[in-house]
Amino acid sequence: NAAIKLAGAYSHFGKGDEARSWYDKGIAMGADDHIINEVQLPDETRLISGVINGKLRVNGVVPAGARVGLFVWKENDPEEIEPWIMGSRLAAITDLGGEGTFSFKNLGRHSYRLAVKTDRTSIPYDIAVEQISLKNAPGIISLDLANPAVDLGVIEVSVD
Structure with a gap:
């Protein structure tokens, strides 16, 4: 092994x-x-320049101080990002740009998931998850040689 x-x-x-x-x-x-099965040997051509771009809005505005994390997702992982996955699969993290933009570059061939961290005023920590809705949530994002760049568009979070 x-x-x-x-x-x-x-x-x-x-x-x-x-x-x-x-x-x-x-x-x-x-x-x-x-x-x-966990090991992927390199193909003749290896993806090292993958890109994931997007924008984030919370209730129509760019949340101050928000960060977006990118996590490697594997086929047998649970639907929701578990804390142990966050610690062991973090690929990158970035602050939002002025217009709510985020970009991850120099990515390899993997499947990824996003997570967002905001302050308490943008998304209160003590509300029920049912009070949060997502529009254009990306789910699993896959990059490979045939699909090296993904533009997620605007991910909209609404808090009731």
């Missing part, structure tokens, strides 16, 4: 030959299938 994890590390840093070598060693040593 350690050889497969090394293959994943080498793959992450674009070292395809080393990744393949450790991957093959792990297979030969009988690595567990669930560990093997």
